[in-house]
Amino acid sequence: MPSKNEQKEPGRPITSAELARYLRNLAELQSDPRTGNPALARALQDLASTLKPQRNATAPGPLEATLPDIQNLTADQITSRLERFETSKSELIRIARERFSIASSRLNKMPRKLVIETILDALKHEQSLEIIENEAERDARLRSS
Secondary structure, eight states, X not given: OOOHHHHHOTTOOOOHHHHHHHHHHHHHHHXXXXXXXXXXXXHHHHHHHHSOOOOOTTSOOSOOOOHHHHXXXXXXXXXXXXHOTTSOHHHHHHHHHHHHOOOHHHHXXXXXXXXXXXXXXXXXXXXXXXXXXXXXXXXXXHHHO
């Protein structure tokens, strides 16, 4: 199904970011050794990486935050970064490593989609721990009164 932009501008040329996204998605489909073609997947990834993505002026640029800044990102800010295709795999790995202490050596071997899923799982785990902590504090206050 065409996006709203494609519906409004049928003759609009494809951007390099759109082409890179298409190539990366195609590479992910081909990456399975049993059902795809891993050599083609690597070639598609290499080709996609040569295309410089065009950034939206309103979208935040590369993550240049320091360690304390990354650790203080809200869940919404992290989710926003995960949803943006322009966020590079290395930025995602940096968030995972510095915020959630996930080993980058493990993440480097994963496809981008799995890195995102791993970060989302860690974020959900962090949120569940906060809920447990809040409930324990509330219960302690109720007992002391």
